[in-house]
Amino acid sequence: MESNAPACGATKSIIMMYANKNKIMKTIITLTLIISGTITGLFGQIKGQETNEIPFYQGGISIENVSGKIAFKSDGTPDINLNLKIGGKKSNENSIGFRNGESSGIEGNEFNLKPNYSVSGSFGKTQSYKFDITPVINGLVPVNPVKNTQILIELPENFVFIRANQSVKTHKEGNKTMIALNLNNKYLTPLVLVFNTNGKGVSITKEIVGNAMKKGSVVFKIRLTNVGKTTLNDILVEDNFDSRDFQGKGSQFENYFGENNDMRTIWKHKIQTLKPGDTVELSYEVMVLNPVKDVTLDSARATDKDELIGVSNRIKL
Amino acid sequence: MCIWSCGPSIHLSTIHPDSDKEITFTIGKGKVKGNISEMQLEIEGSVVATQPGEHLSYTGGPYPSYSNRRLNYKAIAKTGSSSKETSGWVFVANPKNVFSFNNANGSNEGYPNSTTEQTGANLYRLDKSIVRNTAQDALMEYSNNTGKHLLEVSNIADEMVAAVAFYVDRHMQWRNDSINRVVFSENGWETYSPGWDFPQPADLTLTISGNLTNASTSDDYMGDCEDFAILRAALLRALGFAPWAIWNVIDFHPDGLPNRPNVRITHEYNVVLYEGAYRIMDYGNITRWLSSDNHWISHESHYGWNEENGPRGTQNINHEYLKNNTNNFPGGKQCPGVWSNQKYYNDVCE
Numbered sequence A: 001m002e003s004n005a006p007a008c009g010a011t012k013s014i015i016m017m018y019a020n021k022n023k024i025m026k027t028i029i030t031l032t033l034i035i036s037g038t039i040t041g042l043f044g045q046i047k048g049q050e051t052n053e054i055p056f057y058q059g060g061i062s063i064e065n066v067s068g069k070i071a072f073k074s075d076g077t078p079d080i081n082l083n084l085k086i087g088g089k090k091s092n093e094n095s096i097g098f099r100n101g102e103s104s105g106i107e108g109n110e111f112n113l114k115p116n117y118s119v120s121g122s123f124g125k126t127q128s129y130k131f132d133i134t135p136v137i138n139g140l141v142p143v144n145p146v147k148n149t150q151i152l153i154e155l156p157e158n159f160v161f162i163r164a165n166q167s168v169k170t171h172k173e174g175n176k177t178m179i180a181l182n183l184n185n186k187y188l189t190p191l192v193l194v195f196n197t198n199g200k201g202v203s204i205t206k207e208i209v210g211n212a213m214k215k216g217s218v219v220f221k222i223r224l225t226n227v228g229k230t231t232l233n234d235i236l237v238e239d240n241f242d243s244r245d246f247q248g249k250g251s252q253f254e255n256y257f258g259e260n261n262d263m264r265t266i267w268k269h270k271i272q273t274l275k276p277g278d279t280v281e282l283s284y285e286v287m288v289l290n291p292v293k294d295v296t297l298d299s300a301r302a303t304d305k306d307e308l309i310g311v312s313n314r315i316k317l
Numbered sequence B: 001m002c003i004w005s006c007g008p009s010i011h012l013s014t015i016h017p018d019s020d021k022e023i024t025f026t027i028g029k030g031k032v033k034g035n036i037s038e039m040q041l042e043i044e045g046s047v048v049a050t051q052p053g054e055h056l057s058y059t060g061g062p063y064p065s066y067s068n069r070r071l072n073y074k075a076i077a078k079t080g081s082s083s084k085e086t087s088g089w090v091f092v093a094n095p096k097n098v099f100s101f102n103n104a105n106g107s108n109e110g111y112p113n114s115t116t117e118q119t120g121a122n123l124y125r126l127d128k129s130i131v132r133n134t135a136q137d138a139l140m141e142y143s144n145n146t147g148k149h150l151l152e153v154s155n156i157a158d159e160m161v162a163a164v165a166f167y168v169d170r171h172m173q174w175r176n177d178s179i180n181r182v183v184f185s186e187n188g189w190e191t192y193s194p195g196w197d198f199p200q201p202a203d204l205t206l207t208i209s210g211n212l213t214n215a216s217t218s219d220d221y222m223g224d225c226e227d228f229a230i231l232r233a234a235l236l237r238a239l240g241f242a243p244w245a246i247w248n249v250i251d252f253h254p255d256g257l258p259n260r261p262n263v264r265i266t267h268e269y270n271v272v273l274y275e276g277a278y279r280i281m282d283y284g285n286i287t288r289w290l291s292s293d294n295h296w297i298s299h300e301s302h303y304g305w306n307e308e309n310g311p312r313g314t315q316n317i318n319h320e321y322l323k324n325n326t327n328n329f330p331g332g333k334q335c336p337g338v339w340s341n342q343k344y345y346n347d348v349c350e
Helices: A006-018 A021-047 B120-124 B129-146 B150-155 B157-171 B177-186 B202-207 B225-238 B316-325
Strands: A061-072 A078-088 A096-098 A110-113 A116-121 A126-132 A135-137 A146-155 A160-164 A169-173 A176-186 A191-196 A202-209 A216-226 A232-241 A253-257 A263-274 A279-288 A301-304 A307-311 B009-012 B023-028 B038-043 B046-052 B056-060 B069-079 B082-092 B172-174 B221-223 B246-251 B268-274 B277-281 B301-305
Touching: A061 A135, A078 A096, A096 A110, A126 A307, A146 A191, A160 A176, A160 A307, A176 A191, A191 A307, A202 A232, A202 A301, A202 A307, A216 A232, A216 A263, A232 A279, A263 A279, B009 B069, B009 B082, B023 B038, B023 B069, B038 B056, B046 B056, B120 B225, B129 B150, B129 B157, B129 B202, B129 B225, B150 B157, B157 B172, B157 B225, B157 B268, B172 B225, B177 B221, B202 B221, B202 B225, B221 B225, B225 B246, B225 B268, B246 B316, B301 B316
Parallel strands: A061 A146, B172 B221
Antiparallel strands: A061 A078, A078 A110, A096 A135, A116 A126, A126 A191, A146 A176, A160 A191, A169 A176, A202 A216, A216 A279, A232 A263, A232 A301, A253 A263, A301 A307, B009 B023, B023 B056, B038 B046, B038 B069, B069 B082, B246 B268, B246 B301, B268 B277
């Protein structure tokens, strides 16, 4: 019978080592490691922290609706106007709001509140905004999903949408780009939006032709369209995949071996020029080494002088 | 899975139950001679089911009060004036509700400042709220995707594992360590110098690895293999998964790879308690790595570390930790034979 206690396993190995006099030095080193590990463990217990489990709100209030608009101004700052509407029966609730964002008392049924957000990148280039739109009641995430979510994001002229981390739909209203997040009976988690603020951008779709579940060849098709207002030159298009799954041959493929571990095959292609509205279709063939399933492949991406200008969909196998 | 004796046969729907799972006991005639008038099933000394004739089927549990200990059972076949018995036990694993953790004590604001400081406490950073919030997000997004209720996902160990694998697969992409170093440096962590292999602490993977400041990241989180594995382990730990049930694992090839004799280590991933046994968790969903059909050479598991064992790195002692603690079921029932990395597959070690 094996024990789950690490010290037992380690002790057993020490006893076995003592049987071999030639390994006494090794044993001493091992013992030292174990003793120091034990001391660390003891200190750890002394210094240990205790957290509570991650609880959920299970009271009588439901979040009926999260709706509103996030309109980005031309200087890149967001104007946020979101409403939370609640239903159900109140009892001991004292606050409602967004996780780490604004909250209010529970009077009434509709609340205009701002979520917490963070931003990275710099204005004039590509920027990423992360809005934590997770509603909380009494500081806790409700155990039931939000019944209806309708959030519209507006990007001004010259901003080019690159990606979101949730399923959104985009359309144009004049010069503005509108991004809609519409959900029914779903839990809300942070929404990440990435867009370019200097008019550059390409939309990229990635498609697989062939069966990755069988050994043999498959083709990846990458389709890029310049959706910005600027002619792009020397666009670097990159894709990567695990070299234990797929093997690519040719000058466009580069095998990466990590500093100490990890391995990857990287595909690169340069597009000389792409005018606004123009589309180019690229493809590459790889061999399936092992049946690949239950994994999401990385996205292809495009950069212009190290600046991100496009990210493709990810293919779920 | 049948246990034979001179008594009745008894078959369990699982011999590796978690404390949140039901068990179906099916009792048959087995090697009992003569007519059987009645079958009985005893669990922990109490008769829980009686059935006239030669067969009995009973579904019981879950058995949380037997968490991490044996559940004893006995099948009794009554034949006229005598009775024949078959008894056995299963270990009821419960990796849930362990919310205590050790303080990070790395010399760079709790983060590792050398290879020897690459410990679970310093890399998982369970003291950071972003890790806890993201663990909660993983449950919610998995609920959205599967249609399962959040309470179900948050109360069943296997669902928690599936949720974390799903979430990391969905939000994280690969990036090499050379660029990871630059991104850390450009985003306020130029002092981060953790030693061997640049492992990213889970909270910094969640907060800065996806930043676009002087970087061109293509997803919410970026990193290479050990960063994925550290994040998965940290999220599971934040959900209360026990340290003994989630491991970071590194492969080892004593003679090097076939075409690269100098390469002895190629990968880091997780070994996790799933469906009552230790299984591989790596890129993709948890279902991806259950069968040996999907064996990677990089899954020649050798070194293991977690919050209770380590530090991270490739010292021989880390090999002892792994094989002594994950061979292959908790509580004493093992696959036959000596430990090998093949035991992490459900077709090799059911």
